Amino acid sequence: MSLVLDNVSKKYGATQAVTDFSLEMNAAEILCLLGPSGCGKTTTLRLISGLEFPDQGRIGFDGHDITDVAPQKRRFGMVFQSYALFPHMNVFENVAFGLRALGVGKGEIRERVRKALELLQIDSKFDRRIQDLSGGEQQRVAVARAVVIEPRLLLLDEPLSNLDAVLRETTRTQLRQLIRRLRIGAVFVTHDQEEAFALGDRVAVMKSGRLQQLGTPSEIYERPANLFVAQFMGKSNVLDVSARNGSGQFSTGDLVWKAGRPAERSGSMHAFFRPDQVQLGGAGINSATVEIVDLQRTIRGLLLVARLEAHLIEVQAPMSVSDSSLSRLKIGDQVQIYVPPDAIHLFPHE
């Protein structure tokens, strides 16, 4: 166990940024803080870094209480969203800064900076001015600067958000490999589910300053704790339904459906399932005839908007070019759909 947050709260003026946040990190784990903007994820990271202090609660690391320890004493490397590189220093000086602050000798500084730059594959740019680097190179310098001090924990605040889409994916992979190689824990803040799922051993989903769910990516995707988490993880269909006590049965108007797990209570509920879990065809329980209202052919397949009784639902069907029955579909057609019970989650109204 490395990092522990125990009932941490932080207020900015009248705004409650983080409320009763508790968390335990495993050693050398990558933890992603995920949530929409303003959910308190960056504040949580700043509390961990020591750049902010909590109003309530304690923060511990390796069995020590570090709640009141100044950031310069924590030795948590941090990569900022803006990179926050020192504009008046070149690449080498930027990376060397932390070692200089630690009082490392000159020869060792040169050696360790060289290694860090090699690790990030920017050793050829060591004497460049920061302004002359591309966005991707600046990002690497920021990471090199944070890891060269051999941090006890690495904190990353949306470090990929300023990169273009292609670079973002390759950098993501490299970042993950780097953190694995260094065998350190990392807290990674992002608003991008895909990024969180690709990077995180575990993901903490936040909303309005509160932790919604903490778990592995597959736990969160397959068993979302509430409607917010479910909807935040990607495209979703949400139907207003009435659930029957005890069983997983519920009804939408005339049709009766079955969910994988029983509802917590009976009455008015939300039934949730993802567009890509809907199958075309099928008969019997959990299937229905729907009318196509709109259809788009995308590179990911066929996206249908269909009318199911009073609801509009989205259906994402993977489409291979040869699949002629799908390619003949047009607006106004009636099609049969099937939703597997395990794909359906029942949530109470918030």
Place this chain on the structure above:
Amino acid sequence: MRFISFRMSNRARAVVVALVVFIAVWLILFPHLFIGAESVRTADGWGLENYRQFFTEPSNLEATLNSFWISVWSVLLAAVIGTPLAFLFHNLEFPGRRIFATLAGLPILLPPLVGSIAIMFLYGESGVFSRSLQAVLALSEPPFRFTGFFAILAVHAYTLYVYFFLFVSSGLDRLDRSQLEAARSLGASQTRTFLSITLPLLTPALVGASLITFLTSMASFSAPYLFGGGTRVLTVQIFNAKVNGDVALAYTQSIVLVSVSILMLALLRYFESRRLYAGASRGTAAVRRRIGNPRLEKLLGLAGIVAVIFLLLPHLTILLVSFVKEGSWTTQILPPEYSTENYRRLFADAQFFEPIRNSLLMSLAATLANLVWGFLAAYLLSSKRAFLGRRVLEGIILLPWALPGTVMAIALASTFSVNAPLQGRILLVGSFWILPLAYFVRNVPLMVRAIQSSFAQADPAIEEAAYTLGAGPVLTLRSVVVPLVMPGIVTGSLMALVMALGEFVASIVLYTPLNRPISVEILAQLRQFSFGTAAAYGVVLSILIAAVFIATQLLSGKTNQFRI
């Protein structure tokens, strides 16, 4: 913009806050409150006796009204000269545009006193222009006496147009051309586009220029002092009252002058706040038009150049006069004999060099104090963290900008005239240090603003990054924060130095034989009709200022590269 401070450094920070606020309250706020209090002191306690006397004495009312109307007319005249000039240089492309545009903005750097004596050498009774006119018209006497209400107004128009020129120019630079094009594409005529788009968008620039012109004009001392003749204005009245030893009157006049200035400030602020204008978009760069008609283009360009030469003519005159052999210029239109004797004497004769040495020393001392205090104040104000006295500090920093120099000088002169530390008063009057103190107080807004704007441009995460890398407050300050705001530090220091070098208004109230600065020496030389020497001092001052200014440009060009 948020700069951080930490729990652990609370105590150190509290000490800095206390020190910064204490100096602001003691050296800037307290003296002004002191004269405010003194103005309501009567022989037997407190009361409005001084104000009753002030308002029953016609000469005081006359001075107040003169100050006010001169300021109103100065704003109008400066606007009429400066605004079209800005449009001309902004919208048209013609040979020499850049050089003359730079020249047109130059007078903002020159001290008002130098501008005033330059105008004297040109339009004064024995000035070059007056003598030429006299010769042409074959008159036995100079065609006009350059004194009184209109002379003051002329000097103001001559020196204050530059605010409108610079404000409107930068306003035009920020204009989004696509907004103008949008208006034209919607069918608006050129006139309509100007009236309904350009003008409203320029409102902040025009209001800002009006405000600063009005305040500068209310506070103007050199022009009325040299050219006022029988026309009374408040600043000179205050000075005279002080010189005559009627301090109660000087305090009361000061408070009236300040009240009018602040009233105007509030009025313009209110007017500005009611206007809605959003300069949200960045806009596309201005494209200068070549007018279709080449003759018209040449004509307009020529008009602009002629106007600039006309505006700079006094400064050329002072250069000419500085080479005049002392005593040789009697009744001729142009001086008959020239030499470099005036300059040689300034540097060779210790007695002549002393004012230059004094000015340099005092300005450097004041600027150093400005730098240290200004950096700390700007740092604290740029931090998001609240501290006791934040609002007070922000207000006090603006004070010297809003208050006339004469009033500030009177306030310092009366507060620091006795040694009574328990009342917060120490004896500085008569010592070397009273003038550096005055320069410090005057330049507080300038320095803090300059450094604050550098802080505003910097990414606060940069300072945080230093902490997360293990650097303590001292290392962070030294190797990260200070280099980060270096552009503001350099610009602020050099500008403060320039202002202090040319300072006249407070200097004439506070100087002693020990620390006579250049500006006061210029006046003394004028009094002895040593025009050449006075002009040479003026030119040396201008060259010093130009050198500092060029250094700023070079350095800020270099430091600008620090920005990402």
